[in-house]
Amino acid sequence: MRENRLRMLWQSGDAAINGWLTLPNGFSAETMAHQGWDSLTIDLQHGVIDYQAMLPMLQAISTTDTVPLVRVPWLEPGILMKTLDAGAYGVICPMVNTREDAQNLVAWTHYAPRGTRSFGPIRALLYAGADYPQHANDTIVRFAMIETAKALDNLDAILSVEGLDAIYIGPSDLSLALGCRPVFDDVDPKVQQAIDHILARAKAHGVVAGIHNGNSQGALARMAAGFQFLTVSSDARLMAAGAQGVLTAMRPAPAN
Incomplete structure (x- = not known):
């Protein structure tokens, strides 16, 4: 079965740099994918991607060694x-x-007897190999997003669920939940x-901590703090930033 490079990076103590796909x-x-990201996440929760659009995106990512991830719309x-x-x-x-949420996430993404995932890995067999059924449970990675006050209250209970590989902080939703700017x-x-508390508790439980970032400077600081999965920007934001850079160069501000 094709290895999951995220697991390899984490086991060696390294961090994974993740890109975000919204187009x-x-x-x-x-x-x-051809730019060299460790992983790319297709976002089905927010934005304009549906399942039918997701499939050719997964196929496209498969032309590289980049690990294909998906943020699902809901549990x-x-x-x-x-x-x-x-x-x-x-x-x-x-x-x-x-x-209970974390237990359901783990159960629904593991085959029996460790979970209740139904068998039918139609395209997964093509991507991962014929022995996918034997190794999927130990290869797939499962992230639980921690982004609410309720999740903070239940943090240790969530982190103690066996089979949960990582948590992922959504700073904007977490900020809103705490009455702050998103x-x-x-x-x-x-x-x-x-954020510091979540990171510390994740480390204590041996769970990988990930977080969403808007720019590389912030992501580097969080990597130094111990986060091992760092999303930086998105395809749409990077496209807009590149276009703005060209236009700013071509249309300089008028002199005063």
Whole structure:
């Protein structure tokens, strides 16, 4: 079975640099994948990508060694299983708020007897290899998003669920939950304290900690703090920033 490079990086103590895909297009996904990201996450929760758009994006990422991940819309068994059947090597699940939520996430993404995932890895066999059924449980990575006050209250209970590989912080939703500005990087002190607490507890439980970032400077600081999965920007944001850079150069501000 094809190895999951995220697991290899984490086992060696390294961090993974993750890109974020919001454009429903195979060619843009392929272009992003060829830039050398450790992983790329297709976002089905927010934005304009649906399952039919996701499939050719996964195929496009497969032209490289970049690990294909998907953020599912919600904690729901059907979409989790179909996403894995399509060849995703990891799932990021939003709004995991309780131990029961985390247990369901783990159960629905493991084959029996460790879980209740239904068998039908149609495209996953093509991506991963004929021995996928024997190794999928130990190869797929499972992220629970920690982004609410309720999740903070239940943090240790969530982190103690066997089979949960990683947590992923959504700084904007976490900020809103704590009554602060919804931003990625320059978060309010109250949110920063929560982020530091989540990271410390994840380390204590041996769970990988990941976080969403708006820019590379913030991501580098969080990597230095101990985060091992760092998303930086997105395809749409990078395209807009590149276009703005060209236009700024071509249309300099008038002299005073």
